[in-house]
Amino acid sequence: MIADNLKNVNLSISNSCKKSGRQVSGVKLICVTKEAGLAQIEEVIGLGYKNIGENRVQDAVIKHRSIGDRAIWHLVGHLQTNKVRDAIKIFALIHSVDNARLALKISEEAGKIGKKQDILIQVNVSGEGSKFGIEPGQVLPFFKEVSLYPNINILGLMTIGPEADDPEIIRPYFRKLRELRDNINAVRSTQYAVRELSMGMTNDFEVAVEEGATMVRIGRAVFKDDK
Numbered sequence: 293m294i295a296d297n298l299k300n301v302n303l304s305i306s307n308s309c310k311k312s313g314r315q316v317s318g319v320k321l322i323c324v325t326k327e328a329g330l331a332q333i334e335e336v337i338g339l340g341y342k343n344i345g346e347n348r349v350q351d352a353v354i355k356h357r358s359i360g361d362r363a364i365w366h367l368v369g370h371l372q373t374n375k376v377r378d379a380i381k382i383f384a385l386i387h388s389v390d391n392a393r394l395a396l397k398i399s400e401e402a403g404k405i406g407k408k409q410d411i412l413i414q415v416n417v418s419g420e421g422s423k424f425g426i427e428p429g430q431v432l433p434f435f436k437e438v439s440l441y442p443n444i445n446i447l448g449l450m451t452i453g454p455e456a457d458d459p460e461i462i463r464p465y466f467r468k469l470r471e472l473r474d475n476i477n478a479v480r481s482t483q484y485a486v487r488e489l490s491m492g493m494t495n496d497f498e499v500a501v502e503e504g505a506t507m508v509r510i511g512r513a514v515f516k517d518d519k
């Protein structure tokens with residue numbers, strides 16, 4: 293079942309890449325396992341999908357005890373400062389950094405264990421009050437401030453699309469995130485570019501890929517009908 297689901301998801305990603313003239317190698321599939329058990333995680337890893345997304349640090353700590361570094365762990369959910377110490381031990385990439393205090397804490401704790409933590413800045417592109425993330429207008433100043441912290445690497449931006457049945461309603465928000473990333477790269481003068489765009493979930497990953505997603509975070513479409 294999971295193998296078929298993955299095949300279908302990959303087919304959709306590949307179609308979206310064709311439509312938009314992109315390479316499939318530029319899109320990383322992150323299997324979001326917040327509702328999946330260990331056996332299911334083992335199965336996707338066995339099929340070659342090592343990027344695993346969790347949205348709660350506590351859950352990831354438990355799963356990490358069994359799976360360890362056979363997976364590449366992504367924190368896609370909100371992070372509280374009191375969970376940072378546990379988070380940086382496990383996660384290769386934290387997608388949800390949305391305030392300077394949190395970023396500073398990550399940098400401090402990463403420094404203590406000799407790590408440089410990769411992060412994404414979460415942006416609330418849709419402006420929905422229920423969503424975490426910094427406002428689009430604050431992305432550039434936030435980036436400038438946080439990029440000074442010594443033990444974090446900002447790899448890109450992340451967003452969660454607005455609720456909508458029609459993906460065409462969601463598309464402009466993904467486009468906006470891409471523009472925000474391109475703005476950062478246009479004004480900054482360091483050597484490396486901010487590349488990643490983490491956007492697209494089960495309901496909207498096709499348009500996200502068409503708009504330039506480099507990481508899609510997919511749960512239900514991978515694990516459906518498997519229980």
Ligand SMILES: *Cc1c(COP(=O)(O)O)cnc(C)c1O
Nearest residue numbers: 324347368493494509510511512
């Ligand atoms: C749950 C979750 C996903 C995956 O959502 P699906 O609709 O199951 O694909 C992606 N991103 C975040 C932040 C999530 O919490």
